Amino acid sequence: MKTLNLDLGERSYPIFIGENLLGRSELIAPYVAGKKVLVVTNETVAPLYLQQTLKGLQDFETDYCVLPDGERFKTLDTVDTIFSQLLTGHYDRRSTLVALGGGVIGDITGFAAACYQRGVPFIQIPTTLLAQVDSSVGGKTGVNHELGKNMIGAFHQPRCVIADTNTLKTLDGRQLSAGIAEVIKYGLIRDTAFLSWLDDHIDDILNNKAEALAYAIEASCRHKAEVVASDETEQGNRALLNLGHTFGHAIETGMGYGSWLHGEAVGIGMLMAADLSMRMGWLNKTDVDHVDRLLDKAQLPTRAPSELSYERFLELMQVDKKVLDGKLRLVLLRSLGKAVVTDEFDPQSLRETIEAHRAVSNHTGLV
C-alpha cells in the first residue's frame, strides 16, 4: 500500500492506494467522526463491495443508501433523498458519510456532506479508475443542473481517500478507458515523462495489470495532490486540471447526462484542445497525433458527436465555471506537458476545431 498526503493545513488528508484495502478498519476508523456512518453507493457497486465496506465499519452504527447508477441521477433531487434518510435516521453533526462508488457517487455524497447541517465529515472510497485518479481527490463536490454540468456544488474535502485497486477488476472496459482519459490528462498538462510511460503501458492498464494500474493511480494522485495543495479553491492553477473539460462538459450536457461517460467526453475534449493549440501555433501536427494515438490506444472516442452543431457547441461551452465577465476561457497546451488558461484564441480557429472533430463520431454508443 502507498500513502500519499494531500497537504491542506488542518484539512490535510491521506490517500491510501493498494490492493485489499476495503474492509480494513484500521484504515477507515480513525477518520470516522462520531458513532454513525451512512454509506452512499449505487445499485451496481452495492452487490460487489458494500458488505466488505461495512465490515471495516463494525465499530460504528452503520446504514446505507443505494442510489440508481448513472450521471443522470447526479441531481439536487438525489441529494434530497440522502438528506431525508439522514434526517429520518437522526444523523447528527458528528455523523460521517462514506462515498462508495465512482465519480458520480463521490460528487453527490460529498455535496450532501457539505450541506447537511452545514457540513459533516465524509470519506471517499472510489471504485472506478476515473474516481481513483481524479474525482475522489481534491474536495470538488456537486451535482449537475439540466442547464450545465457541475454547476451546483461546494468545496468540501474528504477526511481520507481509500483507493482499493482490487475494485477495478470488476470495472467494464468502457469505464476503464474513461478513467485513462484523466490519467493522460496529467501527462498532457505537466509531465511528458509520464506521457512516454503511458505510450508503453496503456495496454497494461486496459488489461488490468496490477503494477501498471498502481503506478498510473499513484502518479495521477500525486499530480492532483500537488496542484490542489497549491490552489484549493481554483483561484489559479487548479483550472489547468480542466484540460478538455469545457469541450467535454458541452458534450455531456448536450447529449444528455450519462450518454457519454465523463472520461470519454474529456478525452475527445483534450484532443480538441490540442487541435486548437496547434491552430494557435503552440503544438505541431506530431503532438496532436500523439494525443490522438494515446486516446486510440485507450479505446476512447476521437470524434465529437455530430449531433451537436457548432452553434450548439459554443452555446453549451459558454456555461462553464471558467467563463469570467462573459468571456470564455479555455485550458490549452503551450506544448505537450505545459498547459495554460487563456481567452486569447481566435474564434475562427475554435470553429475550425469544432467542425473538424464533429464530422464523424466514432463513439461506441449510448449506455
Next chain:
Amino acid sequence: MKTLNLDLGERSYPIFIGENLLGRSELIAPYVAGKKVLVVTNETVAPLYLQQTLKGLQDFETDYCVLPDGERFKTLDTVDTIFSQLLTGHYDRRSTLVALGGGVIGDITGFAAACYQRGVPFIQIPTTLLAQVDSSVGGKTGVNHELGKNMIGAFHQPRCVIADTNTLKTLDGRQLSAGIAEVIKYGLIRDTAFLSWLDDHIDDILNNKAEALAYAIEASCRHKAEVVASDETEQGNRALLNLGHTFGHAIETGMGYGSWLHGEAVGIGMLMAADLSMRMGWLNKTDVDHVDRLLDKAQLPTRAPSELSYERFLELMQVDKKVLDGKLRLVLLRSLGKAVVTDEFDPQSLRETIEAHRAVSNHTGLV
C-alpha cells in the same frame, strides 16, 4: 449611519446601519464582484424597495428574481429556480447575488450563492427587524427540509450588510414583534444592561421610534459580530445564539413552516428555556417572569401551541444541529445574561416545561 465590522480575517465585512441607505451606490458598489448582479427578493418587498435597490446598482448589469413570500418557500426547490435563472442569464463565477428581504430571502439567497458554481459573492440587504438584528449577519445560510428546520445549508459570509432602518416603516406589527424576540435574546444570553434598556424601550421599538430602533439594531449587531468573530462555524460559543431555537424550531416544523414566524417561535422558546433553567435551580421565578414580561411587552406569544403533544415536541427537538451522538443539548440560562450549552437537564423537568407552556396557546393565529 453607523458602521460595524465583523472581523473574520480575509472574510471580514462591514455592517452599515442607518436611514436612507438603499440606493446609495457608494455603499454597495465596492462590494460587488464582476459586472453582473442578480437581486433576489419576494413579492412583498419588491414593490416597496426593488427599484430603489437597483438604483444603487446602475453601474452593473442587473436583473432580479422575485420569489413568493414566506418560510414555506425556503426549500431546495426554490434555490433551484434561482440556479435556473442564473444559468439562463449566463451568470459566471464573478457575479454577485443581492438578498433584498427578510430572513427567509437572506437564507435562501446566501445558500444559492454558496452553491452556485461552488460559491459566488453575495450582499445582504435585510428589510425586517429580525434580519437586521440577526439573520443577515454571520454567514449562516440554508433552507428547510420537511423533516427539520435549517437542516440544509452552508456557512457563506456576505461581502457586506446594508441595514436601512427606513425599510422597517413598512413592516407589519407582527413582523416587528418577531424581530424583537431576537433582540431580547442578546440581552438574555450576554447583556443584562441591554435587558434593562429593553424593559424601558420595547414600546418605542414597536412604535417605530427611530432612535430606539437604531440603538437596538446596533447593539444586536455588535453582539452578533463579537460572537461570530470568535467562532465562525459554531464549534463552541456561537451555539449560545441559539437560545430558544431548539424549542422554536420544533414549533416551526411541527406547525408547518410559516404558520408561526421564526421570531415568535424563538420568543416562546426562550421562555421555555428560562423555565427549564428555573427548574434546574439556575434562575428564580422573578427571572422567568422578567422574560415573560419582555415577551408580553413585545406582543409576542407566551404559550406554545397546544396542538403539539409532549411526545411530538420531544421528537421534533431531536432534529437539531446541537444534538451530538444522539444526545439533545440545549442552550439554557445560568443566570439572566449568561447562557450555556448543556445536556445535563433532567428529562422530567423538560417534560414539565413543555407541558406547562403548551396548555393554552395565545398565538395570534395563522398567516
